[in-house]
Amino acid sequence: MASYQVYYFPAKGRAETIRLVLEAAGVAYENKYPADWASEKSSLPFGQLPALVITDDKTKQTTTLAQSAAIVRYLARKYNLVAADPLDAALSDSVWESVSDVTNAMINVVFRTAEADKPAAIEKFKNEILPHFIKAHTALLEKNGNKGIYFGDKITYVELAVFNAIDSLEKIVPGALTATTAPALWKVHEAVANHDKIKAYLASPRLHSK
Numbered sequence: 001m002a003s004y005q006v007y008y009f010p011a012k013g014r015a016e017t018i019r020l021v022l023e024a025a026g027v028a029y030e031n032k033y034p035a036d037w038a039s040e041k042s043s044l045p046f047g048q049l050p051a052l053v054i055t056d057d058k059t060k061q062t063t064t065l066a067q068s069a070a071i072v073r074y075l076a077r078k079y080n081l082v083a084a085d086p087l088d089a090a091l092s093d094s095v096w097e098s099v100s101d102v103t104n105a106m107i108n109v110v111f112r113t114a115e116a117d118k119p120a121a122i123e124k125f126k127n128e129i130l131p132h133f134i135k136a137h138t139a140l141l142e143k144n145g146n147k148g149i150y151f152g153d154k155i156t157y158v159e160l161a162v163f164n165a166i167d168s169l170e171k172i173v174p175g176a177l178t179a180t181t182a183p184a185l186w187k188v189h190e191a192v193a194n195h196d197k198i199k200a201y202l203a204s205p206r207l208h209s210k
Helices: 013-025 039-043 068-076 086-111 116-145 155-173 185-191 196-202
Strands: 001-008 030-032 051-054 060-065
Touching: 001 013, 001 155, 001 185, 013 155, 013 196, 030 051, 051 068, 051 185, 060 068, 060 196, 068 155, 116 155, 155 185, 185 196
Parallel strands: 001 030
Antiparallel strands: 001 051, 051 060
16 A cells, blocks of 8 residues: 655646546545745656655655656556556557647647737647647547547546646637537546546545636
C-alpha cells in the first residue's frame, strides 16, 4: 500500500488529470503546495511540478515521480484505468498525446503570447487548431459507437484527460466546444461528469476553483 501527495500549485493546471485519476479510482491523496518554490525547486527530479510523492506505508520510504504524463499513466495502470487490449492501450496513449498538443497550444496562447497579440492568437486557435482536434477525435469516438468512450467500454485516463481539456478550453474559447459544436466529444465530457466518483469530486471542496 502507498500514500500519495499531489505536489503542485493551488490550481488545476497540469495536475488536474492526476487528481481525476485518483478520484475516479477512489484512492485517497493529499494536495501538497509549495511553501517556498524557489528553495523547493532543486529538490525535484527535473525542477518542475507537478510531481507525485509516493510513500510506502510499510517502510515509509518516499519516491518522487515527476512529469504529468508519467504520473497519470503510472496511476492509471496501477488502478485499472487503462484499456485492457495492448493495441487499444497504445491508441489511448496517442489520444493523450493529441490532447497534450492542443493543451500546449492553448498554454502558448494564454501564457506565452503578448496581450496585444492575444485576440488574433485566440482566433487562430479557434479557427485552425481546434477544428482539426474536434474532427480527429470525433472520428475515433464514432468508430467506437459514439458513446463517450474512445476504446472498449470503460472510462480510462484518456476520457479523464479529455474532460479536463474541455473544461480548460472553455475558459479561453467559450462555447467553441459544446454539445452542438462537438457532440461526440461532449459525450466524453458527460460520461466523465456523470461518473459517480467524479461527480462527488466536482461537488467537493477538494476541487480547485481555477
